[in-house]
Amino acid sequence: MKKLVDFNIEENIAVGAGCFLLKLHTDEQLPEILPGQFVNVMIEDAGVLLRRPISIHYADAKKGILELLVKIAGKGTEKLSHIAKGENINILIPLGMEFTMPAKEDNVLLVGGGVGIAPLYYFAKVMCDNGIKPTLLIGTRSAGDIILKEKFSQVADLYYTTEDGSYGEKGYPTQHSVLLNNFDKIYTCGPTPMMKGIAAYANKKGIFCEVSLENKMACGIGACLCCVQDTKEGHKCVCTTGPVFNINDLKWQN
Template sequence: MPLQENGLVINHQQVAQDMYIMEFMAPAVARECQPGQFLHVRPGNTNDPLLRRPLSIYDADQEKGSISLLYRVVGAGTSLMTGIRENDYIDIVGPLGRGFTLPAPSKTALLVGGGVGIAPLVYLGRALIQRGCQVTAMMGAANENQLVAGDRLLEIGVPFLPVTMDGSRGYPGMVTDLLVPPVYPEEIVIYTCGPEPMMAKVAEYAQRYDIWGEVSLEEHMACGVGACLGCARRLKANDEAYVKVCKDGPVFNIMDVEF
């Protein structure tokens, strides 16, 4: 059950240009967090910026009662958030939305993340490892400095393949360049989050080899709970009806989405 809680910030650090990780104590919400769900975060107490920001759950420690968010500064709201200090409180509502579906433990999971899109895949990786799945992450970023989640993935036990567009670390190019024809496609599941052109390539790959997978979509939201109908999206070009990313998603089956 989602709820509203004031999280006590225990750690807030800049990890790259325009990228931050914030950890706060919110035991009641942490208990409920499933991978792929999001929190609706109020960036400040003023009327401007007004609305909450939907941010993926980057990690959660249910025993400790803490939640971590990895976010990129993209506008006034996230910019205001960067000023939050340790021992400040942050007003959160969550966890919200439909998260990732976990596969059978015998499956091998492929996590394909681009930029800040790696965030929900980290908490997913933790759940997959706990489940006993084999997991590999492919992580794309503009450059070495923007590859921010590597340490956390290693700590969780997820091996990752770094890819940078400028070649400053790992494979030079696009993260989707690493998607090679699978030997046993039925043994694999794929999860992706990141820029839409990247997810489009992952979806194309999953379709070509008939691999089960899920994507996490992003949309501007107002309510976050399915009331305002603001975050509408047609999953396929010919669909008449719109899904609401906040309530029907943000995670969707990869075969259901046309990019």
């Protein structure tokens, strides 16, 4: 059940590539928070009226802990990047549908591009807690865009592609040699062309695949219809039906 919660900023850490990690805490009781869900953040004094949708990078509802990994994109996220320890922010939490949890015996591949890696940390952490160590393939432009490598390596076997070849394999995630392995389930979040490439790969091989869409949003609760996605079952609100979709429900292969 979603609720509005005031969180206190415990840390706001610049982690590189224009991204920052917000570590938040609340004494309020939090509802269950699942990997793949997102929050809607109120950003005050930034001239932005609408809350901003941000993925849940990590959460521990029992301890009142929430972490957000944010890339500066415009006015709202720029303002958020300067929020200081001790300040409060109001957050609508949790929103949307979660990733489907794989079975213990599944060989799982996560593919992230840019700040699309944000929800994959919490997902990988929960999987590890359940005895599944996923493979995580991350695509960036160059070595300088790689962030939180140490943190991600604790919850996944990590592989990288860089477009300029400065780290890992040169090219895009869709070209990485790890895709030669056999996977039972693939989950991806990042730029749409990358997700479409991974979805095409999964479709060709008949592998279960979920993608996390980042359509432009406003209300986050299915009321304004500004986030609709054309699916095989008609137009669906990404904020309530998604952001996680099975590729078989999308029209990407048509």
